[in-house]
Amino acid sequence: MSKAKLTTVEGRPVLRIERRLAHPPKKVWRAVTEPEHLSRWYPFTVTELDLRLGGKIRFDDGQGSTLEAVVTELEPQRRFAFSTNAPAGTSRESDDLVRFELQPLDAGCLLVFTHVFDDRYGAASYASGWQVCLDALEAVVDDRPVEAGYPVAEMHDAYVERFGLDSGTVSETADGWLVRFERQLTRPVETVWAVLGGQTPPRGPQVGGPVPQAFTSDEVASGTVTSVKAPALLEYEWQSRGRAAGRVRWELSSGTGHGARLVLTQTGPNELAAERSRALKVWKARIAALAEQLRGLPR
Template sequence: MTRNGELSTADGRNVLRFERRLAHPIGKVWRAITEPDHTSKWFPATMHTELKQGATILFVFDGDQGAPTKGVITDFEPERLFAFTWEGEVLRWELREDGGGCVLLFTHVFDDRAGAASFATGWETCIGALETMLAGEKSAPDADYGPRHDEYVALFGLERGELTETEDGWQVRFERNLTKPQSVVWELLTESVVVGSQPPLRFTNGYVPAGPITAFEENTLLEYSCEGGHVRWRLRPGNGGARLVLTQTGTAAQADQRARALAAWQLHVDLLAQWLRGETPCWPEGRFEELERDYSEQLNLA
């Protein structure tokens, strides 16, 4: 039984799955996943509800002055199944007897695939806190969010770029949840910015020649021209950190450069993620060539 979360798709939605064997009676675990005095110690929000099928749930985060988010209990079968929606997403907690303990199966159904690593890291931490509470121990602060998040990025293949053929050429696109707030990412990337001048070095890579900046919005957007198209960096708030959407366009005559662009930007964003984890990345010898071959095979260019 792996402790990693597993990601799949069903009916066009993403399904994140965790399974744990717990050395505790099923009744004890049921109380821990349903009763407010227990859930407050490990679940990410306080749940205000009546424990019955069809009841509305209000989710309140500590220190959040905004309106509560909402959900509905869709299934409630004592000591077996507790399932509910949360702003359109579905959370399902299932228990089954297993010797003197029980098995917990948790699934989270959602649409935002780029957020899957953040969800997996968050739920892994919550389930770990649940296990600690059941054992009667005190949870220690989690200091490994960044590295664990990026392990899930690799495990789920979320570092990969997408290629779209356009009316006059092509576009490569990367959408990546990062582990630091938007302002921190922007500060790491930027130096002085003037429209019409060259972009700061960390917005560029050595494989895509960079032209002058064509658009700029503080903390949010930087775009510059490149031969045959443009490169655009856009940041917004994401799950647990900033959400980056990075695109490059090219012309139909530059079709042979698509794999090169995909490889260059995947490597570049991976190095950015290392910087955000507080590491000083070393250039991975041969990694660009490996990625370019991989993307070429994927695009049938080899």
């Protein structure tokens, strides 16, 4: 089983997965274009598929919503691609593009799958999810029962590291600098909040009160909580030489739907520019430890 590769084309992330299948293109083509077969392994149920250029595709996500797509490439038994519309009210900037290419190979074929999207920090989630889906596709063409699967946390986090999504960035601000990390996690917002100590009795963290230890690091002296909105946000002062030097902010949102999306930032003044390197190292390690802790929880 080949691993997913992540590249960038025209500024957009692109996942590419190759899979050798022991069946000719004709049989695999049915699995990727006929609704009754596609629905057995694709993330959503296909309720309509007009197999022509410009044809409409409709998916049912099983949660009361319908997703729409348009066929953008079609060459029977060779290429099939469609763009999925960005749902109203989401942060997606443009349509995703899903593409299947079948190349004859000995008695079987090579499936080249690509997914073009915008959310780079969701790449590990997509990669691990598509691996599970393509395992199910292989079962369909093998005429085997399709077992219900879900991306395992270990696979997800391995892709986070493989794609370099565990590294932070540094930017300049009007008052100094900002270190930023963004990471897709493998458990829901409420679970992550609880693991971080956000439900510390009796009322959880309060403005002006102490910061729960899990939100801190021994190498970054913490002051008091400056803002909290359970279970989505906690911000506090960090200190240098006993004085407030900036803010550390943890924010949790729904991410790709496979778990919480964490955005962690630390700000600081220009006179403490040397602290930027420390912040990059400290918070990368702290987030990695959190991800490991989440992997150990029962699903």
